[in-house]
Amino acid sequence: MEDGKLARGPMIAITLLRVLVGWHFLYEGIAKITSPSWSAAGYLKQARGPFADIFRWLAAQPDLLAAADSITMWGLTLVGVLLILGLFTRLASLGGIGFILLFYLCNPPFVGLFYSIPVEGSYLIVNKNLVELGALIVVLASGSGVFAGLDTLVHAVLGRKRKTG
Amino acid sequence: MAGDDEKDKVAVPPRPAGGRKLDRRDVLKGLSTVPALGLFGYAWQKQRQYEQAAAGTEQAAAAGDVQDVHVALLGAGAQGQVLTDAMLRIPGVRFRAVCDVWAEYNQRRVVNQLQRFGFQVNAYEDYREMLDKEKELDAVVIATPDFWHAPHAVDCLKAGKHVYCEKEMSNTLEGARAMVAAARETGKLLQIGHQRRSNPRYLHCYRHLLGEAKLLGRIVTVSGQWNRAVTPDLGAPERYTIPEARLKQYGFKNMHQFRNWRWYKGLGGGPIVDLGSHQIDIYTWFLGANPSHVMASGGQLYYDPATHEWYDTAMVVFDYDTPAGPVKAYYQTQTTNGSLGYFENFMGDQGTLLISESEVHAAKVYRDTNAPPWDEWVQKGYITAPKLQEAVEKDKAAVTDVRESVSPDEHKVPIVLKDPYHQPHLQNFFDAVRGSATLNCPPEIGYESAVAVLKVNDAIEAKSRLSFTPEDFAL
Ligand SMILES: NC(=O)c1ccc[n+]([C@@H]2O[C@H](COP(=O)([O-])OP(=O)(O)OC[C@H]3O[C@@H](n4cnc5c(N)ncnc54)[C@H](O)[C@@H]3O)[C@@H](O)[C@H]2O)c1
Numbered sequence: 001m002e003d004g005k006l007a008r009g010p011m012i013a014i015t016l017l018r019v020l021v022g023w024h025f026l027y028e029g030i031a032k033i034t035s036p037s038w039s040a041a042g043y044l045k046q047a048r049g050p051f052a053d054i055f056r057w058l059a060a061q062p063d064l065l066a067a068a069d070s071i072t073m074w075g076l077t078l079v080g081v082l083l084i085l086g087l088f089t090r091l092a093s094l095g096g097i098g099f100i101l102l103f104y105l106c107n108p109p110f111v112g113l114f115y116s117i118p119v120e121g122s123y124l125i126v127n128k129n130l131v132e133l134g135a136l137i138v139v140l141a142s143g144s145g146v147f148a149g150l151d152t153l154v155h156a157v158l159g160r161k162r163k164t165g
Numbered sequence: 166m167a168g169d170d171e172k173d174k175v176a177v178p179p180r181p182a183g184g185r186k187l188d189r190r191d192v193l194k195g196l197s198t199v200p201a202l203g204l205f206g207y208a209w210q211k212q213r214q215y216e217q218a219a220a221g222t223e224q225a226a227a228a229g230d231v232q233d234v235h236v237a238l239l240g241a242g243a244q245g246q247v248l249t250d251a252m253l254r255i256p257g258v259r260f261r262a263v264c265d266v267w268a269e270y271n272q273r274r275v276v277n278q279l280q281r282f283g284f285q286v287n288a289y290e291d292y293r294e295m296l297d298k299e300k301e302l303d304a305v306v307i308a309t310p311d312f313w314h315a316p317h318a319v320d321c322l323k324a325g326k327h328v329y330c331e332k333e334m335s336n337t338l339e340g341a342r343a344m345v346a347a348a349r350e351t352g353k354l355l356q357i358g359h360q361r362r363s364n365p366r367y368l369h370c371y372r373h374l375l376g377e378a379k380l381l382g383r384i385v386t387v388s389g390q391w392n393r394a395v396t397p398d399l400g401a402p403e404r405y406t407i408p409e410a411r412l413k414q415y416g417f418k419n420m421h422q423f424r425n426w427r428w429y430k431g432l433g434g435g436p437i438v439d440l441g442s443h444q445i446d447i448y449t450w451f452l453g454a455n456p457s458h459v460m461a462s463g464g465q466l467y468y469d470p471a472t473h474e475w476y477d478t479a480m481v482v483f484d485y486d487t488p489a490g491p492v493k494a495y496y497q498t499q500t501t502n503g504s505l506g507y508f509e510n511f512m513g514d515q516g517t518l519l520i521s522e523s524e525v526h527a528a529k530v531y532r533d534t535n536a537p538p539w540d541e542w543v544q545k546g547y548i549t550a551p552k553l554q555e556a557v558e559k560d561k562a563a564v565t566d567v568r569e570s571v572s573p574d575e576h577k578v579p580i581v582l583k584d585p586y587h588q589p590h591l592q593n594f595f596d597a598v599r600g601s602a603t604l605n606c607p608p609e610i611g612y613e614s615a616v617a618v619l620k621v622n623d624a625i626e627a628k629s630r631l632s633f634t635p636e637d638f639a640l
Contacts, residue, residue: 015197015198018198019198019201022201023201023205026205027205027209030209034213036281036282036283037250037253037278037281037282039278057402060402061402062270062273062274062277063273066277081202084198084201084202084205085198085199085202086195086198147194148194148197148198149194149195149197149198150195150196150199151195152191152194152195153187153191153192153195156186156187156191157187
């Protein structure tokens, strides 16, 4: 593991992690796209914590809400596909981190905030959102797309272009 | 992706300066996770098939081959939204138009939603323009503020549309009478939105527990309440403020009045009308009689009287002369504390029925010790087997006090409504439009209910007991 190298085993594990997170994003996105009644409004209206006012305000603006809905469902889908394919992996990881951060801040399990949206587990500061965010940080830092993913091809091509161009 | 260069060295052999050719290894690595996407596609396909099959059988069971009903929504506020959500679940409802004077906000929200569901709806601010242009409409669903119900419903009926109109039928009895007359004249259907009349739980209790089994014996007293916690006045985002001219045109002095019309005289009727009308309608329905007298006390105890013209608190006693004998029925609504929420409680000499639209209370019956056994009804599945009252267990150690009645057994009423509260009532309306049902709340019932409810505000003002004459309810 000297000079930032990761051995083959850990890289395979991280790639598996990337595909799993990507799968989850993809289905979250697709499930929203295919359900015409889905809107972020419900989630936003139940916002808690220091940013609750902002999220609730957003839910009350029909135009912004419509935009937020589209960005969420298409964004999640795109991030999911890119993560699975290992294409533009870093950009996709950053996008995914952004989404999760927003979800997390909308309903953070901070100390003293008792009930948020009815949850299925017990969380103190760290919830599954945050764990998934951590997973994406690992993916981001490891360059997993270049190890196994379309980034390999992008790279090879870009590398050549860089020389000629 | 500049930063990738360094990491690149990790997995791929160091690349000769100046790039290199794609080799087989690159391609294999590049495509190595593509199968995961294929697997996803396969799993998703399966999932969709499964969901569609489930939805398909549900719809087929519910609908068979239903005839389309072309519908417009008039009034796309909070309740318009609730009704829309419920209608979207009813097969054969085809949305054609949405009319709301708040074009910037409520109208747009519902139009956007309906478009997402694939309905190309036209949006209107003026309902008369809608009635002129939308010739294909079969029905209009009205959820505007109470003082608009009469003009809206009458004009829609006269334009040949069937109408579902929210309660309170009207804020005036003249308005309510005009609605009954218009429905009779045009022969079109008018359903008033007392949705409990179609709720399977209420229907079960009415038909089976009270009608067939007569579980309560002779009902002598009734109590009920809707307690609601303090709620701040409704506002509106600055940029969606309606221009004053338009507000005036539609009968509102300002945005506060537009948003909080319930609290203003001449527009709404305050909490007793807003909340009480639902439950006082149930008193009348279950007792099988209209009230003969009402006394009430209420007042502006808490909110700013300048912006809350109606009573925030009302405590009411009705007298009923029912076919079985006289009944006293208490009702209270207050808007400063939500404890115990809302329910209606019917008490007879053999048992008690506690019923509510809300799942918090659902419905329970309590058997008094002097009642005949209820085993037959438990066996028929009308009520569940009894749960002994805890108090009885706890009191065992104490010396039994003969002056205290033994706590009655509690039975649950096993009817749960899984759909939104308003769906069965809307379904009943659309079934009636298709000719396969009769209305559960025709205008005559809505009218009787309005007579009983609107008189409460008079009684509070008069500070005396008021009587109803049979002519009050006659049409
Ligand atoms: N059955 C129930 O359980 C239930 C529950 C809540 C409300 N309601 C009833 O529904 C009705 C609406 O209540 P709400 O809470 O939705 O009020 P709201 O103020 O949220 O909505 C009223 C809507 O009507 C629009 N409007 C007002 N005047 C209009 C006009 N002349 N033409 C077209 N649109 C107009 C407003 O812009 C607003 O969007 C009331 O009669 C209320 O009693 C029934």
